[in-house]
Amino acid sequence: MTEDVVPPAPESAQTDEVWQRLLTEVASLPGLPGVYRYFDAKGEVLYVGKARDLKKRVSSYFHKNHGGTRIGHMVSRIQRLETTVVRSEAEALLLENNLIKTLNPRFNILFRDDKSYPYLKIASHDFPRLAYYRGAVDKKHRYFGPYPNAWAVKETIQLLQRVFLLRTCEDSVYNHRTRPCLLYQIKRCSGPCVGFISEDDYRRDVNQAERFLLGEQEAVLGSLQEQMMAHAEKLEYEKAAEIRNQIGALSKVLHQQSVDTGIEKDVDILAVKVQGGRACVNLAMVRGGRHLGDRAHFPVHVQDHVALAEGEEEAVAVDSADAVEVSVLEAFLAQHYLDGGAPSLLVLSHPVAPALIDALGEQGGRKITVVHQPREQRRTWLEMAVQGADLALTRLLSEEGSQQSRTRALVEALDLALDPQKGEGDPMAALRIECFDISHTAGEATQASCVVYEGHKMQPGQYRRYNIDGITPGDDYAAMKQVLLRRYGGGRLERMPDLVLVDGGKGQISMAREVFEGLGLSLELLVGVEKGEGRKVGLEELVFADGRPKLQLAPTSAALMLVAHIRDEAHRFAITGMRAKRASVRTSGSKLEEIPGVGPKRRARLLQRFGGVRGVQGASIDELASVDGISRDLAEEIYRALH
Structure with missing residues (x-):
C-alpha cells in the first residue's frame, strides 16, 4: 500500500492558483483502486471516497460543472487532496470507512460512534454469576450477544434467573452473606452463598443456561427431563419436583417467545x-435462536452524501x-x-x-x-x-425539537433499559428520573431535595424535601447518604426510578454508591452530574457509579439540556426549601437573639457550629463555651435561656 500525500496550499494562494494546482495533481493520479480525501482551507476533511479507478473518479469532480448544487459547493471549498493507493476494491472499502469513522467528514453519511453493544456475561467463579456487561471482553469470562439494547440483556438475565436460579449478586456481596437474600425467597436464586446448592449442581445449571443461550433449547429440555426421571427413580422426589418446576418455567418461556426463529442461530x-x-x-438481532428485538440508528449528512453519490460514475x-x-x-x-x-x-x-x-x-x-x-x-x-x-x-x-426528543436523546446517550410494555406504546413516556441536591447556608438549615421527571415532563406533585439532622454541619456527603437511605431504604416506594441523578462529582457518587451497595440496588441507576471546567454551564460531565468512564456530552446535546434542566430544578427546589427552613429556624430562634451579649456574629457562629437552633439547644455548656467568642459565663447564660 503506498501513500501520495499532497502538501497543503499556502494561505496566500489565490483561488485560480489552488484550482490549477488541484487539476495538475488530479492529472497525475494513477488508474488504480484507492481512497481519496478532500480538505478545506482550515485543514478540516470535507469528504472521503473510494474508487476502483482513482484518476477517473476524482477527475469527475473537477472536470464537470456542478453549478450551485451541494457537490458544487463542496468542490469550491477544496484546498487540497490526499490519496491512498490500495491493492483491491475490498481494501478501499475498508480503508474508506476506517477514515470516515476517524475523520468525521462533513459530506459523508455518518452514524453515531455508538457505544459497544451490551452483552450478557457469565463471570468466571466457582459459582458463576450472571451480569450485564458493556466494553472490552475478557477471555476468562464467557460472553453472549451482542444484544440490541440493555433491556434485552436484563430481560434475558431475568429469564435465566427464573429457569436456572443463577446468582446475580456482586462477589463483594456474595462473599459476606450469612443468610439467603430475597432472590432466594422468591425462587430466583438457588442460594449458593450459604451452601444451599453444591458446586457440581450449580455448575450443571450454568452449563444448561449456556446451552440455552446458544440456541439449544430443545436439548436443554430433554436433558432436564432425563434428570427429573433419574431423581424420580431414586425416590428423590423433592429434587425431581425442583427440576419439574424448571421444565415448566422453560416451557412457558419458549411458548411465550413471540418469534419462532426456526433453524438459524445468529x-x-x-x-x-x-x-x-x-x-x-x-x-x-437473532442470537442463539432467539429474536432479541431491534435498535434504530439515525445517520447524519444523508442529503450531502446523496448529492455527491449522484455525480459518481461508479454508483451502484x-x-x-x-x-x-x-x-x-x-x-x-x-x-x-x-x-x-x-x-x-x-x-x-x-x-x-x-x-x-x-x-x-x-x-x-x-x-x-x-x-x-x-x-x-x-x-x-x-x-x-x-x-x-x-x-x-x-x-x-x-x-x-420537542420534549420527547430530549428524553429520547438521554435514553440513547446513556443506553437506558426501558420496559417496552410500559408507557402505552411509548416506553420513554414511562422513563422515571429522580434527582437529588443538598442545600444549606454555612451548614445551617440543611435540606435535601428530590425531584421527579416522568412522562416527558417534571412532576412537581411528586417532589420531596428532606430535613437533614444528626450530621456535621456542612457535610454534604453525609447529607447525601442520609437522604438516599431514607428515600430507598424504607421499602415504601412503589417503583424504583430508571435513573438516579446526583448533583456532584466523584465524592458524591462514591457516597451514593456505598448506599446503593448496602441496599443491594443496581449501580447502573446512579449517575453524578459533575460541573465542568470553570463550573461553566454546558461543560458538565456525567460520572457513573458502575465504573464506566466519564461522559461529556456536547453543549448543544439535547440529552445534556435535559440533565441540566432536571439538575437545576432539583437545585431550585432545594434552595427554596432551605431558605424557608432557615427563616423558620431563625424566627423560632428569637430567644437566642434576645440573649444579652449574643449579637449577629456570635449567633452566626453558634448556628454554623451546631447546625441551627435545635443544635444549639442540645449543646452542653462546655460545648457552647468551645465556640470562638463565647465565654464560660455567656455559655451558661445561653444554656439557661434555651432551657
Missing part, C-alpha cells in the same frame, strides 16, 4: 427507511428511487461491521454491492450470506424490521 436483519431528509436503519446500479436507501444501508454495513462481528447471515431490505459483503467477510474471517428477497420466516423478520424502521423514523420526525 442472524442480523437490516431495514432502511428515508423520509423528510432523515434516514433510519433498523437493526434486528439500482433504481433511482432506492439510491438513497442503498447508500445509507451500505454506509451502515461498512461502519457497523468494520471491526468484524457480522453474523454469517444478513437479511437486508435492499441489495448492496457484493464487494462490500466480500470485504466484510474478509475482515471478519468468515463467509457472509446476504438475502434481500427472503421467504417464509426470514420474510417475517424483514417485514417486522421494515415496520420498526418506519415507526422509528416517523416518531423521530414528530419528536424533532
Whole structure:
C-alpha cells in the first residue's frame, strides 16, 4: 500500500492558483483502486471516497460543472487532496470507512460512534454469576450477544434467573452473606452463598443456561427431563419436583417467545427507511435462536452524501428511487461491521454491492450470506424490521425539537433499559428520573431535595424535601447518604426510578454508591452530574457509579439540556426549601437573639457550629463555651435561656 500525500496550499494562494494546482495533481493520479480525501482551507476533511479507478473518479469532480448544487459547493471549498493507493476494491472499502469513522467528514453519511453493544456475561467463579456487561471482553469470562439494547440483556438475565436460579449478586456481596437474600425467597436464586446448592449442581445449571443461550433449547429440555426421571427413580422426589418446576418455567418461556426463529442461530436483519431528509436503519438481532428485538440508528449528512453519490460514475446500479436507501444501508454495513462481528447471515431490505459483503467477510474471517428477497420466516423478520424502521423514523420526525426528543436523546446517550410494555406504546413516556441536591447556608438549615421527571415532563406533585439532622454541619456527603437511605431504604416506594441523578462529582457518587451497595440496588441507576471546567454551564460531565468512564456530552446535546434542566430544578427546589427552613429556624430562634451579649456574629457562629437552633439547644455548656467568642459565663447564660 503506498501513500501520495499532497502538501497543503499556502494561505496566500489565490483561488485560480489552488484550482490549477488541484487539476495538475488530479492529472497525475494513477488508474488504480484507492481512497481519496478532500480538505478545506482550515485543514478540516470535507469528504472521503473510494474508487476502483482513482484518476477517473476524482477527475469527475473537477472536470464537470456542478453549478450551485451541494457537490458544487463542496468542490469550491477544496484546498487540497490526499490519496491512498490500495491493492483491491475490498481494501478501499475498508480503508474508506476506517477514515470516515476517524475523520468525521462533513459530506459523508455518518452514524453515531455508538457505544459497544451490551452483552450478557457469565463471570468466571466457582459459582458463576450472571451480569450485564458493556466494553472490552475478557477471555476468562464467557460472553453472549451482542444484544440490541440493555433491556434485552436484563430481560434475558431475568429469564435465566427464573429457569436456572443463577446468582446475580456482586462477589463483594456474595462473599459476606450469612443468610439467603430475597432472590432466594422468591425462587430466583438457588442460594449458593450459604451452601444451599453444591458446586457440581450449580455448575450443571450454568452449563444448561449456556446451552440455552446458544440456541439449544430443545436439548436443554430433554436433558432436564432425563434428570427429573433419574431423581424420580431414586425416590428423590423433592429434587425431581425442583427440576419439574424448571421444565415448566422453560416451557412457558419458549411458548411465550413471540418469534419462532426456526433453524438459524445468529442472524442480523437490516431495514432502511428515508423520509423528510432523515434516514433510519433498523437493526434486528437473532442470537442463539432467539429474536432479541431491534435498535434504530439515525445517520447524519444523508442529503450531502446523496448529492455527491449522484455525480459518481461508479454508483451502484439500482433504481433511482432506492439510491438513497442503498447508500445509507451500505454506509451502515461498512461502519457497523468494520471491526468484524457480522453474523454469517444478513437479511437486508435492499441489495448492496457484493464487494462490500466480500470485504466484510474478509475482515471478519468468515463467509457472509446476504438475502434481500427472503421467504417464509426470514420474510417475517424483514417485514417486522421494515415496520420498526418506519415507526422509528416517523416518531423521530414528530419528536424533532420537542420534549420527547430530549428524553429520547438521554435514553440513547446513556443506553437506558426501558420496559417496552410500559408507557402505552411509548416506553420513554414511562422513563422515571429522580434527582437529588443538598442545600444549606454555612451548614445551617440543611435540606435535601428530590425531584421527579416522568412522562416527558417534571412532576412537581411528586417532589420531596428532606430535613437533614444528626450530621456535621456542612457535610454534604453525609447529607447525601442520609437522604438516599431514607428515600430507598424504607421499602415504601412503589417503583424504583430508571435513573438516579446526583448533583456532584466523584465524592458524591462514591457516597451514593456505598448506599446503593448496602441496599443491594443496581449501580447502573446512579449517575453524578459533575460541573465542568470553570463550573461553566454546558461543560458538565456525567460520572457513573458502575465504573464506566466519564461522559461529556456536547453543549448543544439535547440529552445534556435535559440533565441540566432536571439538575437545576432539583437545585431550585432545594434552595427554596432551605431558605424557608432557615427563616423558620431563625424566627423560632428569637430567644437566642434576645440573649444579652449574643449579637449577629456570635449567633452566626453558634448556628454554623451546631447546625441551627435545635443544635444549639442540645449543646452542653462546655460545648457552647468551645465556640470562638463565647465565654464560660455567656455559655451558661445561653444554656439557661434555651432551657
